[in-house]
Amino acid sequence: MNQSHDAEKPDPAGEAGNPSMDSGETSLQLQLQHAERLATVGQLAAGIAHELNGPLGNILGYAQLASKQPDLPDQVYSDLDHIVRSALYAREIVKKVMLFSRQVPPLRESVCLNQIVRDGLYLTEPLLSKSRVKTICQFCEDLPPMNGDPGQLRQVIVNLIVNAVQAMPDGGEIVIGTAREEGARMMTIRDNGRGMDEKTRKKCFLPFFTTKDIDQGTGLGLSVVHGIVQAHGGRITVASKPNAGTTFTLWFPLTGQKDE
Ligand SMILES: Nc1ncnc2c1ncn2[C@@H]1O[C@H](COP(=O)(O)OP(=O)(O)O)[C@@H](O)[C@H]1O
Ligand SMILES: [Mg+2]
Structure with missing residues (x-):
């Protein structure tokens, strides 16, 4: 266990191709790059979640509407029920991603x-x-x-x-x-x-x-x-x-x- 790496100074060796950068300024730059990348992930995730919310709402709404039709074969009711439950599950996931990417400050x-x-x-x-x-x-x-x-x-x-x-x-x-x-x-x-x-x-x-x-x-x-x-x-x-x-x-x- 002889090698230690400080997470606050990620070394992009192999990415930027300069493994020997070690000045204070460079380390600060790397920290900023790292923070920016994390922020980008959050924005990307929030963007995708937001875009998915609309079509998911439609799937849910139309499936619920269709299941109100009388005299459909039992198999169709059961299929519609599956669609509703899957859409609700997907909406839960979207909600979690949005919560995560909103980057709420931690509780104290x-x-x-x-x-x-x-x-x-x-x-x-x-x-x-x-x-x-x-x-x-x-x-x-x-x-x-x-x-x-x-x-x-x-x-x-x-x-x-x-x-x-x-x-x-x-x-x-x-x-x-x-x-x-x-x-x-x-x-x-x-x-x-x-x-x-x-x-x-x-x-x-x-x-x-x-x-x-x-x-x-x-x-x-x-x-x-x-x-x-x-x-x-x-x-x-x-x-x-x-x-x-x-x-x-x-x-x-x-x-x-x-x-x-
Ligand atoms: N305890 C560990 N032992 C060995 N490798 C690890 C360990 N923790 C993390 N890693 C390495 O770091 C990588 C990134 O970890 P992480 O961010 O948790 O992503 P994931 O687990 O999804 O790959 C892993 O793919 C693995 O190569
Ligand atoms: Mg992991």
């Missing part, structure tokens, strides 16, 4: 990181047991609570757990720890999966970057994680080694929050 509630991890493990329990992945928790029991959005923070831990599970197709172990460091609460999540080569590690936080098959990944998980951590004033880094495993480390500052 007093939350305990240890509890967030427990919730994340509870939510992923079926996946963990099916995948023969064992989890070990090493909690700092007097971790001070933080101001945050519990739903978004749960999304962070769930995304990191799912990635870790997918990196261990033959099962393995995830160790999740919390700690109190000078000026920050820290959380680490370590797996002993297939790890990442340097090129993958440097790109892993970029939106739509994925090494997985189309039905396995969208390449949005880590960019969402990164966005949420940043919105909480935090930082995330990754260390990884091929065939040895991956560790994500998150820091949330102790200061600068309303309740501290």
Whole structure:
């Protein structure tokens, strides 16, 4: 685990073709590029969702209207019912995308990181047991609570757990720890999966970057994680080694929050 990459300085080596850029100014430029790309993803998603809402409303409306016709064969009523239910389901998805892309500011509630991890493990329990992945928790029991959005923070831990599970197709172990460091609460999540080569590690936080098959990944998980951590004033880094495993480390500052 000898290589570390700070998510706030994504290195576009292989994209911009200049892996040696390291001045403060360049790093700021890269951060801006990264933020712009994330904003573009949000706008794109919101645009598509908006465009789909109209035709979906029509499908729903006409199917409901048609099902009011008397004396149709039973099979037609049943088909129309399927159309209505599928359209309602699609509308739910559109609503979720719109919520996500509106980029609402995170809630500010007093939350305990240890509890967030427990919730994340509870939510992923079926996946963990099916995948023969064992989890070990090493909690700092007097971790001070933080101001945050519990739903978004749960999304962070769930995304990191799912990635870790997918990196261990033959099962393995995830160790999740919390700690109190000078000026920050820290959380680490370590797996002993297939790890990442340097090129993958440097790109892993970029939106739509994925090494997985189309039905396995969208390449949005880590960019969402990164966005949420940043919105909480935090930082995330990754260390990884091929065939040895991956560790994500998150820091949330102790200061600068309303309740501290
Ligand atoms: N724990 C991990 N172990 C190995 N590779 C990982 C891990 N987490 C993320 N990655 C790499 O980073 C890429 C991007 O992750 P993510 O943004 O969650 O998208 P997705 O999981 O949809 O591919 C993954 O495709 C994978 O190559
Ligand atoms: Mg993922």
